[in-house]
Amino acid sequence: MEIAFILSLEHSTLPLAEIKSALVAENMEFTIRQVENGLILIEISDHQFSDLPKLVRRLSFTHEVFRVLLKTDSMHWEDVAENFPWKTIVKENYAVRVKKIDSKLDITSLNLEKGLGGIIKRITGLPVNLNSPKTFIRTLVSGDKILFGPRISSISKNHFFELKPHKRPFFYPGSMHPKLARVMVNLTRVRQGESLLDPFCGTGGILIEAGIIGAKVIGSDFDPKMVAGTKENLTHCGINEFEVFRADVRKLKFSEPVDAVATDPPYGISASTGGEKSQDLYQQSLISMERILKEDGRMCMATPHYLDIDQVLMGTKFDVREQHYIRMHKSLTRVISLLKLN
Numbered sequence: 001m002e003i004a005f006i007l008s009l010e011h012s013t014l015p016l017a018e019i020k021s022a023l024v025a026e027n028m029e030f031t032i033r034q035v036e037n038g039l040i041l042i043e044i045s046d047h048q049f050s051d052l053p054k055l056v057r058r059l060s061f062t063h064e065v066f067r068v069l070l071k072t073d074s075m076h077w078e079d080v081a082e083n084f085p086w087k088t089i090v091k092e093n094y095a096v097r098v099k100k101i102d103s104k105l106d107i108t109s110l111n112l113e114k115g116l117g118g119i120i121k122r123i124t125g126l127p128v129n130l131n132s133p134k135t136f137i138r139t140l141v142s143g144d145k146i147l148f149g150p151r152i153s154s155i156s157k158n159h160f161f162e163l164k165p166h167k168r169p170f171f172y173p174g175s176m177h178p179k180l181a182r183v184m185v186n187l188t189r190v191r192q193g194e195s196l197l198d199p200f201c202g203t204g205g206i207l208i209e210a211g212i213i214g215a216k217v218i219g220s221d222f223d224p225k226m227v228a229g230t231k232e233n234l235t236h237c238g239i240n241e242f243e244v245f246r247a248d249v250r251k252l253k254f255s256e257p258v259d260a261v262a263t264d265p266p267y268g269i270s271a272s273t274g275g276e277k278s279q280d281l282y283q284q285s286l287i288s289m290e291r292i293l294k295e296d297g298r299m300c301m302a303t304p305h306y307l308d309i310d311q312v313l314m315g316t317k318f319d320v321r322e323q324h325y326i327r328m329h330k331s332l333t334r335v336i337s338l339l340k341l342n
């Protein structure tokens, strides 16, 4: 079956990268059918349909997911909709909602909503419920195509808003936005029950997101204030099982390897580097991670654009597998690198 992901347009590469990583983390087999501005179509097998809500709950750069039942165009949509067995999909009440992405069609959303809603009503005899419909039929107008299908899930923006760093009990400048933290966690492909380490945990932004998707969280920071603050923030977010302690990343040791690492080392601007040159600290922390990350584990690291990451990686056993650039403001672009041991 074909599944449509309606993407956040905030970033050009992260939404697709996040979806691919989350699909792998959730053990789903998939084929990417189409990638367009704001829309990705993916084929999965029918038996995996019930796994989708769990997958969607992880995502931060997707707005909504629906199952594609019909694909048509402005000339044929009425015939196609008239001939569809709506009774198999709509069983109680329903709503039809239209979204347009890069639409080249001049059909209005209102006309489509009313038209399709009327056809479903005639065929099923069931009532419309705009407030809390049992079946929400997403109608997407993308380019010159119209896609219809029942919505599987939409991603609540509340979570990323309510957990913004300044709304947590412990705040410190340089805290990472939860959306970015979530996408970094997803890029590591960490699975529920697996461990994720942030050795520069700061206020715990990355660990909160890892904890929410069910990873075992491990955090360390050389500043005791940050250690206490991370614990407070994790507890505030309902994450009660964690290992957070004071340590210098360069001296970290574990008896067992961790499954994933996601981290945002200090830039030497707002976050303290403890007097160490950023470049050296980054390199030494990667050498430390070589001992700690499991062989096929992934590490996701945020760095500022002015740090020469190739130079940092030289002399370590890490390779870059993916890179994404996020422009924060005029003088800072964050580089999100996905690293693997070679």
Ligand SMILES: C[S@@+](CC[C@H](N)C(=O)[O-])C[C@H]1O[C@@H](n2cnc3c(N)ncnc32)[C@H](O)[C@@H]1O
Binding pocket: 174, 175, 176, 177, 199, 200, 201, 202, 203, 204, 205, 206, 220, 221, 222, 223, 226, 247, 248, 249, 250, 263, 264, 265, 266, 267, 271, 272, 273, 274, 281
């Ligand atoms: C950019 S902040 C991390 C922010 C974090 N992602 C958040 O959302 O709050 C970097 C952190 O690295 C810590 N740090 C700096 N040098 C360190 C070292 N050598 N070992 C461990 N932690 C260190 C700082 O205390 C700071 O809390």
